[in-house]
Amino acid sequence: MARTLSNILLTLDVRKQEYKKELLQQQQARQDLAMKHEDEEEDEESEDDDEIVAERFKCLSLYKHDFARRGGSLYGQWKQEQRLRASRMELHLNQRWSLDHLIEEQLSKFDAHYSRAMGPCRPKDVAQLLMPKCRLPLEMAALAWLGNWRPSAILSLLHSFTSQSTTSRSPPSEHERVLSQLIRETRIEEAVLDEEMSEIQTTCILHLPFSPANEKIGSKMASVHSEFKKIHHVITRTQKLRYTTLELVVKKLLNRTLAAKFLVAFAGIQDMVHEFAAYRSRQKGPITLTIKASGM
Numbered sequence: 001m002a003r004t005l006s007n008i009l010l011t012l013d014v015r016k017q018e019y020k021k022e023l024l025q026q027q028q029a030r031q032d033l034a035m036k037h038e039d040e041e042e043d044e045e046s047e048d049d050d051e052i053v054a055e056r057f058k059c060l061s062l063y064k065h066d067f068a069r070r071g072g073s074l075y076g077q078w079k080q081e082q083r084l085r086a087s088r089m090e091l092h093l094n095q096r097w098s099l100d101h102l103i104e105e106q107l108s109k110f111d112a113h114y115s116r117a118m119g120p121c122r123p124k125d126v127a128q129l130l131m132p133k134c135r136l137p138l139e140m141a142a143l144a145w146l147g148n149w150r151p152s153a154i155l156s157l158l159h160s161f162t163s164q165s166t167t168s169r170s171p172p173s174e175h176e177r178v179l180s181q182l183i184r185e186t187r188i189e190e191a192v193l194d195e196e197m198s199e200i201q202t203t204c205i206l207h208l209p210f211s212p213a214n215e216k217i218g219s220k221m222a223s224v225h226s227e228f229k230k231i232h233h234v235i236t237r238t239q240k241l242r243y244t245t246l247e248l249v250v251k252k253l254l255n256r257t258l259a260a261k262f263l264v265a266f267a268g269i270q271d272m273v274h275e276f277a278a279y280r281s282r283q284k285g286p287i288t289l290t291i292k293a294s295g296m
Contacts, residue, residue: 079134079270085109086267099260103250106263110246114148114239123228129235139277145190146197146238151245152186155179157266158249179253186245193238200230 085106121129130147131140143149158179204227250259 079274082106082109082267083271086264099256103256103259103263107247107250111243114243118236118239121232123225126228126231126235129232136274136277136281138280139274142273142277146193146235148239148242150190151241152183152190154242154245154266155183155186155249157262157269158253175253182248182253186241189241193234193241196234197231200227200234203227 085102088102132147135144143153145153207223249262254262
């Protein structure tokens with residue numbers, strides 16, 4: 001009997017130890033599971049933070065891309081190509097090779113650009129020729145004459161090359177005399193074109209489309225189209241004068257090296273004027289522009 005009781009107590013003690021061991025194992029398993037959940041939550045939070053940062057950088061990249069596209073469309077593809085050609089020409093100036101090819105390429109691009117106005121033109125395209133969309137209002141006010149640079153202003157840029165006139169095709173005094181004569185003749189041609197444009201404007205203001213002699217709508221529109229053709233003809237002659245002046249400067253007045261430098265400077269000045277106009281257009285409030293008469 002006593003032996004049986006002793007065996008029972010021993011069995012109970014063994015089961016008690018096993019039960020404690022099982023409880024400890026369960027407690028340890030719960031702790032391990034809790035730690036695992038905490039690690040997973042920290043990983044998820046870290047991934048969420050990375051996604052937020054990535055989204056911020058993504059939005060920033062998209063904003064910059066949109067700004068670049070807006071600036072590029074504002075400036076115009078032709079000016080971008082002009083800047084690239086000027087950079088290539090500046091690179092080759094010190095090497096003195098392939099300059100002739102680069103100069104001819106630059107001139108051909110100017111010729112193609114100015115010749116766009118010489119083809120058939122619809123009346124609604126005349127305004128685009130006079131006020132190109134790629135040019136800002138302040139830029140037009142500073143340099144434009146009938147839609148682009150005044151030819152005599154192009155000639156006036158040559159004064160910045162006076163100190164290097166010993167390397168031009170003519171002696172210094174002869175070079176200055178020829179340049180002054182060319183500027184006078186060009187301004188005379190500009191005055192003739194200005195006079196023709198003034199007459200067209202006077203006709204449009206005083207007689208179109210309310211002239212008593214033109215009672216029918218058809219005749220009124222025919223008169224309007226006739227005046228637009230006259231404006232287009234003036235613009236065509238203006239563009240031809242621009243290219244002729246530029247070609248004369250590059251091929252007759254300057255040698256190869258100075259001609260390349262002049263074309264590089266001409267492109268740089270256009271970029272500078274456009275960037276200044278873009279900067280001022282972004283400023284808030286009224287803009288004050290002081291214009292000094294220079295006879296250009």
